[in-house]
Amino acid sequence: xxxxxxxxxxxxxxxxxxxxxxxxxxxxxxxxxxxxxxxxxxxxxxxxxxxxxxxxxxxxxxxxxxxxxxxxxxxxxxxxxxxxxxxxxxxxxxxxxxxxxxxxxxxxxxxxxxxxxxxxxxxxxxxxxxxxxxxxxxxxxxxxxxx
Amino acid sequence: xxxxxxxxxxxxxxxxxxxxxxxxxxxxxxxxxxxxxxxxxxxxxxxxxxxxxxxxxxxxxxxxxxxxxxxxxxxxxxxxxxxxxxxxxxxxxxxxxxxxxxxxxxxxxxxxxxxxxxxxxxxxxxxxxxxxxxxxxxxxxxxxxxx
DNA sequence: TTATTAAACAAGAATAATTCCTAAATAAGA
DNA sequence: TCTTATTTAGGAATTATTCTTGTTTAATAA
Numbered sequence: 187x188x189x190x191x192x193x194x195x196x197x198x199x200x201x202x203x204x205x206x207x208x209x210x211x212x213x214x215x216x217x218x219x220x221x222x223x224x225x226x227x228x229x230x231x232x233x234x235x236x237x238x239x240x241x242x243x244x245x246x247x248x249x250x251x252x253x254x255x256x257x258x259x260x261x262x263x264x265x266x267x268x269x270x271x272x273x274x275x276x277x278x279x280x281x282x283x284x285x286x287x288x289x290x291x292x293x294x295x296x297x298x299x300x301x302x303x304x305x306x307x308x309x310x311x312x313x314x315x316x317x318x319x320x321x322x323x324x325x326x327x328x329x330x331x332x333x
Numbered sequence: 334x335x336x337x338x339x340x341x342x343x344x345x346x347x348x349x350x351x352x353x354x355x356x357x358x359x360x361x362x363x364x365x366x367x368x369x370x371x372x373x374x375x376x377x378x379x380x381x382x383x384x385x386x387x388x389x390x391x392x393x394x395x396x397x398x399x400x401x402x403x404x405x406x407x408x409x410x411x412x413x414x415x416x417x418x419x420x421x422x423x424x425x426x427x428x429x430x431x432x433x434x435x436x437x438x439x440x441x442x443x444x445x446x447x448x449x450x451x452x453x454x455x456x457x458x459x460x461x462x463x464x465x466x467x468x469x470x471x472x473x474x475x476x477x478x479x480x
Numbered sequence: 481t482t483a484t485t486a487a488a489c490a491a492g493a494a495t496a497a498t499t500c501c502t503a504a505a506t507a508a509g510a
Numbered sequence: 511t512c513t514t515a516t517t518t519a520g521g522a523a524t525t526a527t528t529c530t531t532g533t534t535t536a537a538t539a540a
Contacts, residue, residue, distance in 0.1 A: 202506090202507055202515095202516065203508095204506075204507070204516095206517080206518070207517090222497095223498085237519085238518070238519045238521090239497095239498090240498085240499075240518085240519075240520080240521090241517080241518055243497090243498065244518080245517095261404070261406065263496075263526095264497060265498085277456060279456075288453070292451070293451075296443070296447060300440065301465075304437075304439070304440075306424065306435070306465070308470045309424060309426075309467055309468070310467045310470065311466070311467040312427065312467040312468070313466040314464065314465060315464040315466065316461060316463050316464075317462040317463075317464070318453070318456075318461060319459050319460040319461070319462065320456055320457045320460070321459070322456055323455045323456070323457065349486095349488070349536055350537090351488065351535075351536070353488080353489070369526090370526080383489095385492090386526095387489085387490075387491080387492085388488080390526090391488080392488090395488095410498080410525075411525090411526060411527090412526085
């Protein structure tokens, strides 16, 4: 992603453009697959050895508040973050703990229609998130993402 | 739940029947709505002031391994546990952080059929978990469950 | 019933992700 | 350029969870 685009993401949200924020945002787009704060720190270490882990958490929190990223909770002991802000679901591999985003407007439509017919009493639905749990076929080589 | 039933749950899984395990299991059934380890400790405090929090974690881990309960990850900073082992989905209230179980075999069937037609390449699905996010109607009085 | 023993427990220390605090640095607007 | 509110670095504090060790106990067999 171009430097100018990164800056635009920040300034569109009224955020001050700091080198740290640009670097974290770039790392989020580069790593893509749901990095943790620690993974971002490691990615940035070459270019930015002085960035504090607390700063990374601050920045990630700010990005969450501004709707630039989302937290993803997993079975691991830390929070992961997702730059993909379109509605999507998650594929979890029980074997390698890889999380993959799953976009499927047809499924979204199916769920929406289903819950328009079958309402949940006293509850107004805003969003869905389907966790699809299973395993990749053998010989797939996804990086292990826990621990 | 009767004492005898509680004991049966444990011994059916080949677990030693200890007062601590029985008490934790009973608390899980009593609290029902996805308690944390700390909530269980508090619930037990009157009857069982000496139980160690580490013991509660041990017991909960053992129960998870034996398929008596499941972990539920949320946006809060701690793990919650669920005694409901039938397939079900979760309703999250953004307002009060209440989590409710949602059983819907018709929905299960719908999802199953959908993904039998529309396969995910290179991935074998074992299970689904739909998070339904929204709000209870006003004047609902669900206890706040975070913090 | 009692003795044996592997498993479970209590207590508290250790760990690790995350948050908090404060002084110094800095981006943005005047 | 100057001003000021915001952001960052660095490190201490917090907190859920795990680990360790010595003690206790449930289950089994004699």
